[in-house]
Amino acid sequence: MTNKYGNPADDWAVRTVETLLKREPEVNLKGKWEYEDGLMLDGVMSVYERTNNKSYLDYIKHYFDTYISENGAVKGYDPSLFRLDDINNGKVLLKLYKLTNDKKYKRVLDRQFQQLQNQPRTASSLFWHKKSYPNQVWLDGIYMGDVFYAEYLENFQDNPSYDDVIHQFLKSYEIAIDKETELCYHAVDESRKMYWSNKENGHSPHFWLRSLGWYVMAMTDVIEHLPEDNTGREQILQNLNKLLTALRNVADPSTNLWYQIPDEGNRPMNYLESSGSLMILNAIAKSLRMGYLNDDSWQEFLVSGWENALKQFISITNEGFVNVNKIAHVGGLGGPNHRDGSFAYYMSEPIVANDHKGTGPFIMLANEMQLYY
Structure with missing residues (x-):
């Protein structure tokens, strides 16, 4: 099967990073410290690690040097707001620090870790x-904060305890899981006070694709940073297998991709959404490479999903630039716009192209597929 723009075995990761270097030399023109930029740069870093192309590392370094002063102050980052989203960029920054040993990067990493130490917690210590x-736990936040938490402990503390990291993963799974489908809800309000929350269990009204993508990527990423003899690591691995299997059960059977509301694929207005689909396929690809998935049927599923992702989500401009299309721009709960988590709400958010929440996972997946092929 060949995509009309090229073979699935082509190096789409390099092609997309080269697009970014030309089309987005400044990464972010808004002057904001945003998690989606870190997501995209994580993808660029993975391609740098495979290709050793210095221009890719320079691109990452230029972004961080635009935001970080010599004393470690970060433009647009206020730890007192306790946003887990603000931690996400620390993962690629940690890799950059290890490559450069620039002390200003370490100062930022320390501030982010300190934020987590002071982060408010729910009654169940999430x-x-x-x-x-x-009192709200979002699947998104597990990806944003807790993988960095594990990486910081691994790199900067002697004889670290991972108990709290493991608790964040296991308890969030326990309170978000739907026992019938074995999918996880987008968010849980432990206080049961929010208008969008189920008064019995605190669940938001729907499963949302990208939140599930964040969550399976978080589990896939954190496992490699936990000691192999840790029983919590094994439980996270089991939860990952269960959730990926549940996701496979609701995938669109003709494409092995997923809908914005994944368990309601045939409902009018629902659509195949790229960012969440790419995240889940990335988690599958990495899990296969790392030995977390042992059933051979996953390989066939992955290759089919990858080939269909190229067909459904990717286009090429006249200049030869890669476009990542069909990205749900945002998806949240509460806030000033009174987002109620309904099906109508998730369908109402704009569908965009080249948002870093889609470009980043595409680069990550494309890089994994280069390792696969």
Whole structure:
């Protein structure tokens, strides 16, 4: 099967990073410290690690040097807001620090770790998603904060305890899981006070694709940073297998991709969404490479999903630039716009192209597929 723009075995990761270097030399023109930029740069870093192309590392370094002063102050980052989203960029920054040994990067990493140490917690000791969302646990936040938490402990503490990291993963799974489908809800309000929350269990009304993508990527990423003899690591691995299997059960059977509301694929207005689909396929690809998935049927599923992702989501401009299309721009709960988590809400958010929440996972997946092929 060949995509009309080229073979699936082509190096789409390099092609997309080269697009970014030309089309987005400054990464972010808004002057904001944003998690999606870190997501995209994580993808660029993975391609740098495979190709050793210095221009890719320079691109990452230029972004961080635009935001970080010599004393470690970061433009647009206020730890007192306790937004887990603000931690995400620390993962690629940690890799950059290890490559450069630039002390200003370490100062930022320390500040981010300190934020986690002071982060407000729910009654079950899970991190609040942010200060303005009290007692709320979002699957997104596990990816944003807890993988960095493990990486920081691994790199900068002697004889670290991973108990709290493991608790964040296992308890969030326990409170978010739907026992019938074995999918996880987008968010849980432990206080049951928010208008969008189920008064019995705190669940938001729907499963949302990208939140599930964040969550399976988080589990896939954190496992390699935990000691192999840790029983919590094994439980996270089991949860990952269960959730990926549940996701496979609701995948669109003709494409092995997923809908914005994944368990309601045939519902009018629902659509195949790229960012979440790419995240899940990335988690599958990495899990196969790392030995987390042992059933051979996953390989066939992955290759089919990858080939269909190229057909469904990718286009090429006249200049030869890669476009990543069909990205749900945002998806949240509460806030000033009174987002109620309904099906109508998720369908109402704009569908965009080349948002870093889609470009980043595409680069990550494309890089994994280069390792696969």
